[in-house]
Amino acid sequence: MSAGRGIGGPSHRAAWIFLAPFALVTLVFVAYPLVQSAVLAVQQTYGPGTKTFVGTKNFTDMSGDPVFWTALRNTIIYTLGSLFIQLPLALALALALNSPRLRGRGIYRLIFFSPQLMGLVFVSILAALMFEKQAGLVNQSLHAITGGLWSLDFPWLESHVMATLIIISLWMYVGFNMIYFLAALQNVDQTLIEASEIDGAGVLARFRHVVIPAIRPVGSFVIMLSMIGSLQLFELPFVLLEGTGGPRNQGLTVVMYLYQSGFEVGDLGYASAIGWVLAVLLIGLAIVQLWIIRREER
Amino acid sequence: MRLVTLITAARGLSLGLWIMIALMIGSVAVLFGGQRSDGDAVVMWVFSPTHRDLYQPMLERAGAEVGTPLDMRLMSIQAIERRMMSGFFSGLPTADLIECERAIVGRAFTGPLEAVGFLDITDRLRDEGLLEKINAPSFGPWTSRGRIFGIPHDVHPVMLAYRADLVEAAGIDLSGVETWDDFFRAVRPLMGDPASPERFALGFWYTHLDNVEVLLLQGGDGLFDQNELPTIATERHADLLARMVSWCVGPDRVAADIEDFSGAGHQQRIDGYGIAYFAPDWMCSIWKEQIPQIGGKMKLMPLPAFEPGGRRTSVRGGTMLGIARDSDRIEEAWEYAKLLYTSPRVAREMYQLTDIITPVTSLWDDPIYDEPDPFFMGQPKGRMYIDLAPHVPARSSSPYNRQAVVLIRDAAVSLADHARRTRTYDAEGLRPEAMRLLTQAEARILRVMERNAFSGVAGGGR
Numbered sequence: 001m002s003a004g005r006g007i008g009g010p011s012h013r014a015a016w017i018f019l020a021p022f023a024l025v026t027l028v029f030v031a032y033p034l035v036q037s038a039v040l041a042v043q044q045t046y047g048p049g050t051k052t053f054v055g056t057k058n059f060t061d062m063s064g065d066p067v068f069w070t071a072l073r074n075t076i077i078y079t080l081g082s083l084f085i086q087l088p089l090a091l092a093l094a095l096a097l098n099s100p101r102l103r104g105r106g107i108y109r110l111i112f113f114s115p116q117l118m119g120l121v122f123v124s125i126l127a128a129l130m131f132e133k134q135a136g137l138v139n140q141s142l143h144a145i146t147g148g149l150w151s152l153d154f155p156w157l158e159s160h161v162m163a164t165l166i167i168i169s170l171w172m173y174v175g176f177n178m179i180y181f182l183a184a185l186q187n188v189d190q191t192l193i194e195a196s197e198i199d200g201a202g203v204l205a206r207f208r209h210v211v212i213p214a215i216r217p218v219g220s221f222v223i224m225l226s227m228i229g230s231l232q233l234f235e236l237p238f239v240l241l242e243g244t245g246g247p248r249n250q251g252l253t254v255v256m257y258l259y260q261s262g263f264e265v266g267d268l269g270y271a272s273a274i275g276w277v278l279a280v281l282l283i284g285l286a287i288v289q290l291w292i293i294r295r296e297e298r
Numbered sequence: 299m300r301l302v303t304l305i306t307a308a309r310g311l312s313l314g315l316w317i318m319i320a321l322m323i324g325s326v327a328v329l330f331g332g333q334r335s336d337g338d339a340v341v342m343w344v345f346s347p348t349h350r351d352l353y354q355p356m357l358e359r360a361g362a363e364v365g366t367p368l369d370m371r372l373m374s375i376q377a378i379e380r381r382m383m384s385g386f387f388s389g390l391p392t393a394d395l396i397e398c399e400r401a402i403v404g405r406a407f408t409g410p411l412e413a414v415g416f417l418d419i420t421d422r423l424r425d426e427g428l429l430e431k432i433n434a435p436s437f438g439p440w441t442s443r444g445r446i447f448g449i450p451h452d453v454h455p456v457m458l459a460y461r462a463d464l465v466e467a468a469g470i471d472l473s474g475v476e477t478w479d480d481f482f483r484a485v486r487p488l489m490g491d492p493a494s495p496e497r498f499a500l501g502f503w504y505t506h507l508d509n510v511e512v513l514l515l516q517g518g519d520g521l522f523d524q525n526e527l528p529t530i531a532t533e534r535h536a537d538l539l540a541r542m543v544s545w546c547v548g549p550d551r552v553a554a555d556i557e558d559f560s561g562a563g564h565q566q567r568i569d570g571y572g573i574a575y576f577a578p579d580w581m582c583s584i585w586k587e588q589i590p591q592i593g594g595k596m597k598l599m600p601l602p603a604f605e606p607g608g609r610r611t612s613v614r615g616g617t618m619l620g621i622a623r624d625s626d627r628i629e630e631a632w633e634y635a636k637l638l639y640t641s642p643r644v645a646r647e648m649y650q651l652t653d654i655i656t657p658v659t660s661l662w663d664d665p666i667y668d669e670p671d672p673f674f675m676g677q678p679k680g681r682m683y684i685d686l687a688p689h690v691p692a693r694s695s696s697p698y699n700r701q702a703v704v705l706i707r708d709a710a711v712s713l714a715d716h717a718r719r720t721r722t723y724d725a726e727g728l729r730p731e732a733m734r735l736l737t738q739a740e741a742r743i744l745r746v747m748e749r750n751a752f753s754g755v756a757g758g759g760r
Contacts, residue, residue, distance in 0.1 A: 044751045046409030047387025052751050061749055066742070133555050135562030153555065158505055158711065244704060247505055247711040265697075266387070266408050270749070 040272035047266050058273035068274065070249045071257040074162060078253065079230035081166035082173070087226060090174045091219075094181035095207075109182070112175035120172070124239030127168045131156040157240070161250035165237055172236075173229075177222050184218035185211070220293050224286065231282055234259065254278050339369035340630045342395035343378050346617075349397065352647050353638050360637045366630040368395075375399055382406070385622070386415025394625040395634060398448065400439045400616040404697040407442040410752040416447035416620040417628060423449075431640070436657040438693040440618045443526065448618030449639045450657045452579075455686040456512055456612040459577035459585075461570055462597035462675055464488055464497075472599060478541070481602040482552045485573050492550060501556035501563075501572035504543050504710035508558075508614055509576055511703045513542055515691040516612035517604040521702045522694035528747070530702060530740040531733065538604065539706065539736065540728035543713045548723030564589045576601075578614040579683045582653035586673050593673040598682055611686040613693060655683050662687075702743050709735035 041058055045051040062068050093112060097105050115123070130137045134152045142150035156164045188211055196206050212219075237251040238259070245252025245260075254274065262271025344350050350372050361367045371393070373381070379402040385392035386406060392415070398406075406415055423429045423446060429437075433453050440448035458481075465472060468488050475481045482499050490496035502509050514521065517538045523529050545553040556572045557563030558581075566572060568591045575581075577598060585592065600610035619639055621631045638644060645656035646666055655667065667680030696702070709732070716731050717723055 044749070046413060046752050047383065049387050049389060050409050050413050050752060054751065065745075129560075129562075132557070132560070132562055135565065159715070248708040264405065266383070266405060267749070 037272040037275060040269050041276050043269040045266070045268040047268070051269070054269065058270050059277075061270070062273055062277065067245075067249060067252070068254075068257060071245070071252045071254045074249070074251065075231055075233060075253045075255075077162055078165060078169070078233055079227055081162075082169065082226045082230040083223065085166065086170055086173055087177060087222060089170065090177035090222075091181050093174060093178045094185055097178070097182060098185040109175075109179070112178055114175070115172050116176045120235045121239050123168065123172060124236050127164075127236075128157070128240050131164055158247050159250075161237075161241070161246045165233075165240070165251060168236060168240075173226070177226065180218055180222045181215065184215035188214040216293075216296070220289065224289060227285060227289075228282060231278065231285075339367045340364075340395060340627050340634055341393040342368055342370045342397070342631075342634070343373055343382075343393040344370060344397045345373060345375040345378055345399065346397075347372060348651055352644055352651065356637070356641065356643065360634060363637070364630050364633045366627060368634055375402060378402070379405070382415070386413075389624065391624070392622045394622055394627050394631040396620050396622060397451070398618055398620055400618075401700070403439065403448070403618065403620075404695060404699060406447070406697075407695055408697040408750065408752070411443050411445065413752070414442065414445075414447060415623055417623045417625070418445045418447060419449070419621065419632070420444075420446045422632065426636075428636070428640070431658055431660055433657040433659055433687055433690070435613070435688075435690045435692045436616070439616050439695045440620070442695050448620040449635050451617035451619060451639060452615075452654050453657045453683075453687045453690055454578045454580060454613050454615050454654070455683050455690050456516075456576050456578045456601060456614050457598045457682065457686065458574050458601050459581075459596050459598050459674075460485075460574035461572075461592070461595055463595040464570055464573060465597075475599070475602055476606055477608070478602045478604060481574070482545075486552075488573055489552070497571050497573060498554035498556075499552040499573050500545065500554075501567070501575040502542070502545065502553040503555035504546050504714055505555070505707060506558070507703050507707050510542065510707050510710060512576055512612040512614050514538055514703075514706065515693065516601060516609050520692060520694055521699060521706075522696045526694065526696050528698070528702060528740050528743045530706060530743065531737040533733065535706075536729050536733035536736055537725065539710055539713060540725040540732040541604070543710055543717060543728055543732070544723060544725040547714050547717040548721075550723065559584075567592055576612075576614070579654050580615060580652060582671075582673065582679065583651070586653075594675060596673065597675050598677055598679060600682075600686060609689060609691065611689050611691075613690045616693075649680055653679070655680060655687060657687075698743055698747055701746060702739070705739035705742055706736070709739045 040051075042053060042055055043051045044054045044058070096102065097108055097112075102108070131139075133139060133155065136156070138156065139150065139152050139154050142154070143152050154160075192210050192214070193206060196210050201209065232255050233253045234255040237246070237253055238256055240246075241251045245256060255278070258271045258274040258278070261274060262268050344353070350370055353370060357368050357370070378396065378398065382392055382396055382398070382402075383405055384390060396416075423432075428449070432450060436450035436453050437446055440446055440450060460472070465485065465488065470484055470488065472481070472484055475484055485499045488497060489499060502513075504510060514535060518535050519529065519532070521528060521530055521535075529535075545551060546555075554566075554572055556566045556575070567575070567585075567589055577585075585596075601612060603610055619635050621628060621635060625631055640658050642661050642664070645658060645661045646664055648654050648656065649666055656662070662684045667684055668678045669680070670676035671679040673679075693699075712735050713728060713732050717728055722728055722731075
């Protein structure tokens with residue numbers, strides 16, 4: 001190997017110089033925090049200054065911590081709500097808006113997508129007002145529509161917190177996911193559809209055997225995105241429930257519990273342990289999904 | 299040669315890139331060239347514009363007295379919490395004097411006593427006679443493990459404010475009311491048809507954290523004992539919780555969910571949807587500012603007791619002034635703290651502007667507290683609060699207090715569900731379930747506390 005081609009040679013020196021900013025940022029903002037959070041996960045802290053080694057205690061405590069399990073259960077319920085209510089609705093809307101027979105499609109697209117233009121915190125504040133008892137728009141509307149049968153005291157934010165969160169997220173994200181599906185639908189090869197029509201395939205058969213396989217890559221991406229976003233849910237319940245998990249922690253999510261443990265209680269060790277569990281969960285789900293996709297592709 | 303090459307290369311850069319570089323340099327300059335303080339000044343963080351306006355006029359004279367100027371900075375309470383805790387945690391500089399609200403101060407007491415970022419002022423208070431001059435219960439929230447870390451700003455007794463226009467128009471006399479049962483019985487005729495009430499006796503709901511705590515403090519013996527261990531699951535607290543929930547459930551419920559600070563809640567107050575509300579002294583100025591429509595229609599009375607002879611007040615909220623332990627100007631900060639928090643002028647103006655009574659007992663004979671308040675139909679509101687101030691219940695500064703109240707609130711929600719499910723609407727019938735739920739709540743808070751390796755609770759418990 002010549003001197004110029006060695007690791008310290010001139011051509012490599014240029015490569016190192018160009019790599020340096022990225023490497024520095026990665027080391028400082030990714031690698032170091034990752035290592036530090038792993039170290040913290042085996043410590044108990046009172047802020048970064050006061051700490052003591054506790055080994056696996058944070059993890060064993062977590063396994064017996066009912067609040068953590070409540071947070072995890074809530075997060076999973078919300079994720080399932082996102083996957084099984086939000087995405088089918090988004091696909092249905094995309095199919096409807098993809099129909100050439102529908103007039104004013106552009107307007108509908110804008111209407112369904114527009115909630116995305118609002119900040120999540122702002123949406124949460126508005127939602128808190130809308131789901132209030134007595135004066136809230138939701139109870140008032142349902143009361144009027146049902147001719148007074150719906151109680152103005154219906155406790156959305158007291159006994160139905162998760163349902164409320166899912167409804168708000170439907171409003172927020174159905175239009176957003178619809179755009180992905182719409183883009184995928186518009187790229188479905190029309191000749192395949194026409195060929196299947198000639199072969200006598202009905203609407204359902206065409207949807208199942210032509211449309212679904214064609215939009216599968218986008219569908220997988222949207223599922224992955226929704227799943228990761230749902231498992232990381234924080235701002236919406238945090239603002240809606242004023243920083244608490246709501247009555248009986250019905251709205252507490254894993255990331256909220258991480259935040260409470262780390263930044264309200266000051267136990268960064270326990271928060272790090274929660275973070276690692278969440279990371280393992282996310283990585284595990286991503287691997288399972290990739291495995292399913294690859295198996296179907298074969 | 300290389301420099302020439304560099305300059306030549308720089309000439310070839312686009313205008314956009316030059317703008318980005320200029321913005322980057324500008325941002326760095328702004329970041330690092332931010333607010334500079336007078337290096338000799340005592341820095342103080344305050345969260346209330348009203349407090350700042352109260353203190354500002356006396357700073358010049360106070361500065362001459364102390365010999366060091368005071369640099370007062372107004373910040374949001376959240377900003378104070380973040381910066382204070384970051385400073386305490388990491389040893390970075392904070393303000394010398396920090397005005398702190400009860401909701402955020404508990405965090406400072408979570409760790410070992412020697413890691414509390416505030417200066418322990420117990421001995422100073424004792425040596426200078428301030429312990430005797432200040433209403434004793436007001437030290438509670440700022441005391442951890444027997445040591446005091448702040449001078450109290452207030453007392454915040456709670457009274458019951460009611461729509462006297464409605465009550466008196468119906469010919470109801472509340473002067474003989476002593477207990478909650480008396481009160482609900484007396485105003486029952488104002489609620490209208492029991493099947494479809496037009497209004498409710500009390501603006502209270504079992505999900506309102508602060509008001510649940512107000513009632514627990516009024517009727518109970520505190521959520522933590524002197525060793526800061528939880529005392530949640532007691533027969534007394536079970537009884538109180540059962541009573542609170544019984545007010546809110548069933549066909550004969552007397553309470554309504556009326557928010558304290560929302561527009562909808564204010565409208566319900568104007569409409570007379572609720573007859574009475576909890577009124578700590580600070581709430582009076584909020585109502586005056588935000589719902590003047592009820593001015594001249596309200597009257598205050600001591601809280602009805604849970605039983606004859608019981609406590610007629612409670613407490614809600616609170617602020618203190620603490621000195622950062624690592625401050626370089628501790629003596630100057632201490633002088634300022636005394637000047638600002640024990641000054642007759644500040645106490646008087648604080649009452650005039652915010653309706654808040656001072657905790658300095660020697661200032662309670664100021665005639666300003668006897669002046670009639672038109673908002674409350676000419677009642678001498680200040681004197682009424684002062685009469686109750688010595689009876690305000692003691693509070694714990696436990697960093698777990700908020701969590702304890704949240705868990706009790708959760709127990710109340712479960713109890714209300716139980717009441718509706720089993721159609722058990724009386725306090726007597728709800729008590730056993732209340733006790734079971736509070737026992738669960740106490741076990742949970744103990745579990746959280748035992749995780750804290752620094753507080754000395756680990757392995758403890760009752």
